[in-house]
Amino acid sequence: MGSSLWKLGLAGLLVGGTAGCFAELEHRVGCGDSYTDRLAGEECDPGDPLSLEDACKDSGFARGQARCDPTTCTIEVSAELCAVCGDGVISPGEQCDGASLGNQRCPSGEDLVTCELDTCQLNFDACPACGNGLFEADLGEECDWNYDPGEAVEGDKVDCADLEPIGSIQYKGYSHGSVSISACTDSCQLSRKECSFCGDGVQDDSYFDLGPQGKQVPQGAEVCDGQDAPDETVYKHCKQVCAASSNLTLRCDFECEENCTMMVSPPPEEANCCVVGGENCDPVIPCCFELDNPGEVGCASVAVDTPNGTIFVDRCRSL
Numbered sequence: 001m002g003s004s005l006w007k008l009g010l011a012g013l014l015v016g017g018t019a020g021c022f023a024e025l026e027h028r029v030g031c032g033d034s035y036t037d038r039l040a041g042e043e044c045d046p047g048d049p050l051s052l053e054d055a056c057k058d059s060g061f062a063r064g065q066a067r068c069d070p071t072t073c074t075i076e077v078s079a080e081l082c083a084v085c086g087d088g089v090i091s092p093g094e095q096c097d098g099a100s101l102g103n104q105r106c107p108s109g110e111d112l113v114t115c116e117l118d119t120c121q122l123n124f125d126a127c128p129a130c131g132n133g134l135f136e137a138d139l140g141e142e143c144d145w146n147y148d149p150g151e152a153v154e155g156d157k158v159d160c161a162d163l164e165p166i167g168s169i170q171y172k173g174y175s176h177g178s179v180s181i182s183a184c185t186d187s188c189q190l191s192r193k194e195c196s197f198c199g200d201g202v203q204d205d206s207y208f209d210l211g212p213q214g215k216q217v218p219q220g221a222e223v224c225d226g227q228d229a230p231d232e233t234v235y236k237h238c239k240q241v242c243a244a245s246s247n248l249t250l251r252c253d254f255e256c257e258e259n260c261t262m263m264v265s266p267p268p269e270e271a272n273c274c275v276v277g278g279e280n281c282d283p284v285i286p287c288c289f290e291l292d293n294p295g296e297v298g299c300a301s302v303a304v305d306t307p308n309g310t311i312f313v314d315r316c317r318s319l
Contacts, residue, residue, distance in 0.1 A: 031073040043075045044068035051075075056082035061091040085120040094120035107132040107146055130188035143184035156181045160195035167192060167209030167216060175199040176259065185214035193217065198260035201226040224256035224263050233263070235276070241265045242273035244285055249276045251288050274298075277318030287316030 029040050034047030044051035046068045055066035055075045064082030066075050079093025088098045096102060096115035104113045104122055108131025114123045129139045133146040142163070158181060160174035166189065176198040183191040192209040196219065203225045211217030223233060238252035252271040254263045265271045274288035281287060281299040290298025302315045 029073055031068075031070055036073070042073035045073055046070050059092070064091075083120070086117065090120075095122045096120055130186075141188040142190045143181060144188055145184040145186060147184075158190060160192070163190060163192065163195065165192070165195075165209070167219070168207045169197065169204065169209070172197060172200065183212060185210060185212065187214050189214075193219075196222075196259060198222060198225060198256075201228055203228040203230065203260070220261070222256075222260035224254070225260050226256055227254075229254075229256070229263065237263045237265070238271070238273060241271050242268055242285065244273065244282070247280075248282060248285070249279050250274065250285065251276050275316045277316050279316050281314040281316055289317040289319075 028037075029042055030037065031042070032046055034045055036042050036045045036048045036051040044055075044066075048068075052066045052068055052075060055077055056064040059066075059077045059082065061077075061079075061082035064084055066077045067081055068074075069076055079091065083091035083093050085094060085097060088100055090097050090100050090102055096104065097120050098115060098117075101113055101115060101122065106112050106124065106127035108128055110127060112126040112128075114126065115121070116123050129136055130141060131144065131146045133144060133148075135141060135144045135147050142158075157178040160177040160179060163174060163179070164170075165172070165174060174192075174195045174197060177195040179190045179192070179194050181190070183193070185191055189210060191212040193211050195209070197204050203222045206221040207219050208216040209219050223229065234251060234254070235249050237254060238250040239248070241252050241254075242250050244250055250273055252265055252273045254265045254271075256262075257264050272291060274286050274291050275282050276288050287298030290296060296317075298317055299314050300317050301312045303310050304313055
């Protein structure tokens with residue numbers, strides 16, 4: 001109605017020429033008259049396409065057709081009206097569009113993100129679970145290198161006994177060590193660098209196991225484990241402890257300490273130093289056979305053939 005009054009006033013002006021004075025006409029919203037009366041507060045008119053021409057672009061969309069409310073003459077802009085999925089431009093309401101991904105990558109860094117053609121939403125299904133910032137034990141993860149546990153659990157340890165060996169020794173479990181939860185490798189497995197088999201009573205040679213960089217790294221051989229140690233290592237150690245002459249092969253009591261990297265013994269008077277079987281008897285240090293078999297004679301006379309004939313020498317018994 002307001003627009004009609006404005007038009008009648010205009011017609012009177014044309015007919016009456018310059019005669020008389022004109023009062024200011026009332027501006028009222030008149031949706032549907034194909035005229036956008038800005039002074040009346042109209043943003044558009046359903047019959048005025050030009051009033052909506054740039055509405056979508058002005059709101060950040062690439063293209064599309066906005067809508068004019070037929071009652072209030074206000075512009076309606078939304079992703080449903082303006083965003084065109086498939087036009088290759090990421091518009092408001094869209095996460096991506098075609099090959100345009102907004103530089104999105106997998107949380108782990110791989111370029112495996114795709115765009116859903118019908119919804120223009122990002123699809124992360126092809127991204128690996130490892131490195132996505134989530135700890136997913138049901139997928140076989142022991143940790144996630146992209147996961148930030150926060151200060152509450154900083155410094156937490158995992159007992160090596162709770163981890164499965166994944167190096168060159170897999171036939172027995174770890175018996176020593178602990179691993180920080182921050183020691184997560186690229187494969188979302190915890191490094192076994194601080195784990196060992198020390199304490200299981202079996203002296204192990206060097207082997208390979210999972211290291212901090214996710215690669216197999218060498219782990220040093222054990223010097224001993226419990227009472228298990230190479231004979232030559234024992235003899236060398238005991239010769240120093242027992243302070244005997246260099247021509248004797250000796251055995252003594254020892255303990256294995258410091259992650260199976262060192263043998264330690266009590267003082268010589270408590271170390272049960274003895275001469276191993278087959279060696280010449282010593283007037284001070286008893287034969288090991290005697291210590292192993294209390295009440296038995298450890299030293300026996302043995303016939304030895306020489307170029308000058310048979311001689312008899314005192315040797316420590318082996319059996």
